[in-house]
Amino acid sequence: MIEVQNAIKTFDGNQVLKNVSAIFEAGKTNLIIGQSGSGKTVLMKSIVGIHRIDSGHILYDGRDITIMKRKQLNQLRREIGMLFQGSALFDSMTVLENVRFPLDMFSDETEDEKDRRARFCLERVELSHAVDLYPSEISGGMQKRAAIARAIVLNPKYLFCDEPNSGLDPKTSLLIDKLIQDITHEFNITTIINTHDMNSVMEIGENIIFINKGEKAWQGNSNEIYDTGCQPLEDFIFASELFKKIKHVHSSNK
């Protein structure tokens, strides 16, 4: 479980996070949703400590990272996996080397064991056929999957995904979403996902936090999202004709 308490973050006088508090539960896919520019990435990077928040606390199962020294922080980070908006695979390494990298860096297993573990993770994301290719030689969806394999190779307790399906077609998006959800349940991970894709919200929204202009405006799950009474959220969800129709059907079914 990750707890954010009264987080405030300012960049050059521009307050991006305005007193955000939230709880992200273990074994669930926790979603952060909101418009582009609302501060989702900043919130996520603050939680993992890439940005240091100005005030407030961030607790990983009770461990406060805002007061940690760099060494302790690095220790904690070995329990964290992260999937970046642009995959962030290392260009100079093959897919297999990318996935092996955290093991090479931190694990004391034998070469054989590391290799087996890396290949197991690649199999889990169905990339066994592409192990020897470089990131530039595989498609965007495959890069995302390789990045997921790299993020889970050290058995993380916490998994962060920044827009895992940006730039992917709806079907591939769904596959990636399902993959993340399955892994989350399988290994009881505390997973936090940034997204503005309503499909993901409906499919895997077990705990949803809506950020509006740097403030938490609503929290709930995908069943509750139709009737929130929160105007900015309604504007966000029902921006498209499709979702207006879905809402219509949903309310007439009641």
Next chain:
Amino acid sequence: MNAIEKVGEYASLMYRTITKPDRWSIFWKQYVNEVKKQGIDSLWIVVIISTFIGAVITIQMVLNTENPLLPTYSTGLATRDTLLLEFSSSIMCLILAGKVGSNIASEIGTMRITEQIDALDIMGVNSANYLILPKITAFMTIIPCLVLVSMFVGIIGGYCVGIFTDIITVHDYEVGIQYAFIPFYVTYSVIKGIVFAFIISSVSSYYGYTVKGGALEVGKSSTDAVVNSSVLILLFNVMLTKLLLT
């Protein structure tokens, strides 16, 4: 951002860079790779430039010292000392600042904007140490070789003038390059080279590591890296010369 802030930021980056690597085996792998990339791949440019400059200096020396009062060995002597004192260290490093510096800055800068550095940090890797230390150590250890090669090849360049033209006789040149040879000049050049190598690799890494934005900024940072390391090389050249030769 003003200059003092930049110096502070540079110093704190170097403080994080110059520590014990997380894994020696990975460090060595990176190190060997960098030696190959910065050293071996720079060899041809060093050889070509030094040969031609050695030849040109020799020709210029002959043309500009057509004075019967000057001894015949003066051309070889002047060529040798120009190469040993300045060309093979300072000028060679200015040229390498363009090649190696821009390469380092754009490589690290690209990793920054594509979040690869964030990915390293998230894993709990000391990204500065992992990325920058192998580059600095590799360049500093390979530069003495490049400097020595440049000296040697430059002198050969002058030799070729003696062999293939009648501007100067081989005998005069041979006498000249051996006349009043001061071995410390070689040491002096190598020391300068090592200092300049540190400047090039660390300053360029700094500019790459601190890029913000996109591809445009990466290009700009690699230009900044080359310009600023060149200026620093010139500055340190004066200081080191004062320190070592007077």
